[in-house]
Amino acid sequence: MWLCLHMVLKVTKILAFQSLSGIYSAREFVWWYNGHPDYSSLKPDLKTSDSAVILGQGNVALDVARILLRPTTELASTDIATHALSALKESSIRKVYLIGRRGPVQAALTAKELREVLGIKNLHIRIKQTDLSVTPADEEEMKTSRARKRIYELLSKAAAAAKTSEADPDQRELHFVFFRQPDQFLESDERKGHVSGVNLQKTILESVGTGKQIAVGTGEFEDLNCSMVLKAIGYKSVPVNGLPFDHKKGVVPNVKGRVVSHTSGDISQTEPGLYVCGWLKRGPVGIIATNLYCAEETVSNKLVDPENRTDVL
Numbered sequence: 001m002w003l004c005l006h007m008v009l010k011v012t013k014i015l016a017f018q019s020l021s022g023i024y025s026a027r028e029f030v031w032w033y034n035g036h037p038d039y040s041s042l043k044p045d046l047k048t049s050d051s052a053v054i055l056g057q058g059n060v061a062l063d064v065a066r067i068l069l070r071p072t073t074e075l076a077s078t079d080i081a082t083h084a085l086s087a088l089k090e091s092s093i094r095k096v097y098l099i100g101r102r103g104p105v106q107a108a109l110t111a112k113e114l115r116e117v118l119g120i121k122n123l124h125i126r127i128k129q130t131d132l133s134v135t136p137a138d139e140e141e142m143k144t145s146r147a148r149k150r151i152y153e154l155l156s157k158a159a160a161a162a163k164t165s166e167a168d169p170d171q172r173e174l175h176f177v178f179f180r181q182p183d184q185f186l187e188s189d190e191r192k193g194h195v196s197g198v199n200l201q202k203t204i205l206e207s208v209g210t211g212k213q214i215a216v217g218t219g220e221f222e223d224l225n226c227s228m229v230l231k232a233i234g235y236k237s238v239p240v241n242g243l244p245f246d247h248k249k250g251v252v253p254n255v256k257g258r259v260v261s262h263t264s265g266d267i268s269q270t271e272p273g274l275y276v277c278g279w280l281k282r283g284p285v286g287i288i289a290t291n292l293y294c295a296e297e298t299v300s301n302k303l304v305d306p307e308n309r310t311d312v313l
Contacts, residue, residue: 257298
């Protein structure tokens with residue numbers, strides 16, 4: 001028996017005006033441009049203004065920004081859905097803001113995906129110089145994580161290159177906005193029921209143990225205007241009826257893909273013929289390549305388990 005990825009958007013804070021139009025989950029938007037039949041009629045608001053806000057700075061947020069900012073002449077050579085390409089050709093979006101609660105050292109993305117976005121033709125990267133300042137705690141994080149250090153270096157290099165580049169009226173902009181967390185959505189005065197921006201609270205980092213920092217609100221707020229908001233703040237799998245589930249980790253307990261029915265001491269009893277893979281197996285982390293290795297491990301274990309083997313005559 002195989003279990004499909006089953007997940008819901010994890011909302012870390014309830015925001016006011018959740019029902020305003022113009023606010024979408026990144027999942028809905030990704031399914032829209034990938035041609036999911038249930039979301040082909042989404043019709044995201046790409047024309048009201050030149051700005052879009054993405055809450056989150058992970059790989060999903062980065063991929064959504066890439067779709068909004070990459071020239072449609074280049075997107076046309078990909079397998080993007082036809083209806084999405086047509087809408088993006090008429091898009092007025094020229095500025096995308098990626099909002100993160102913490103700093104560039106803690107950005108939850110990977111170098112390969114960041115390089116792809118930074119390589120978009122005629123794209124101007126904007127990062128406040130003050131946001132690139134590092135503390136001793138940041139230095140400690142980078143010492144213990146080569147990936148974090150590489151991300152910081154890429155962002156710093158992109159910010160420096162942007163300062164020396166000449167202004168171009170047709171240039172699109174990607175703003176990395178650090179040390180901000182959403183407090184509430186703003187409703188448009190002219191278009192009742194439609195989002196017009198996000199109220200953001202400034203944050204600072206506080207250490208909560210060696211090599212780990214969390215964002216804490218400062219009580220200072222500012223507004224960021226936009227006509228579209230995309231929420232890319234993470235996913236969490238939900239329980240599947242009849243299966244064990246670890247609510248804290250958001251996974252089905254398993255040993256290398258084999259579903260665990262119960263554990264006694266250090267011994268885990270697995271359920272014969274029952275397997276799991278993907279985020280339901282290990283949590284919402286990793287990229288496509290990670291999922292490939294994950295699935296390969298589960299399949300390999302399935303093939304060697306005695307209950308799945310048959311004699312070849």
